[in-house]
Amino acid sequence: MLKLKAGVVAQGLSTEIMLAVCVAQSVYASYGHDCVITSLLDGTHSSTSLHYSGNAVDLRTRIFESTSVAESVARDLGDCLGADYDVVLESDHIHVEYQPKR
Known part of the structure; x- marks a missing residue:
């Protein structure tokens, strides 16, 4: 299931980030x-x-049992999205951005 933390503003997203979500x-x-x-x-x-x-x-990453699980999720997400996306495991979240390399 997909959930939004209270206060998250979703208007104005690029189609590429909607795909990433x-x-x-x-x-x-x-x-x-x-x-x-x-x-x-x-x-x-x-x-x-x-x-x-x-x-x-x-x-959110605090839901994962360990840092190694969060690392695996971030790696899998990067593999699925490809080179035009940056997927970075931060200390308390996974940051995903669409930044074409062309």
């Missing part, structure tokens, strides 16, 4: 967990963050 939900489900979006266009990010243009999403 769908893929993330599937990857999380394969590990037996709900996918919780913790930030989209909301929150405080660096001035150059792709969150503000609707090209980034943060996903």
Whole structure:
């Protein structure tokens, strides 16, 4: 199941990030967990963050049993999304951004 943390603003997302969210939900489900979006266009990010243009999403990781599970989820998500996406395991979330390499 896909869930939004209270206060998450979802208007104005790029189609590429909407696709990434769908893929993330599937990857999380394969590990037996709900996918919780913790930030989209909301929150405080660096001035150059792709969150503000609707090209980034943060996903909850505290639900995983260990750091190694979170690492596996992030790796699988990156493998599914491909080279135009950056998937980064941060200390408390997985950050996904659409940034074409062309």
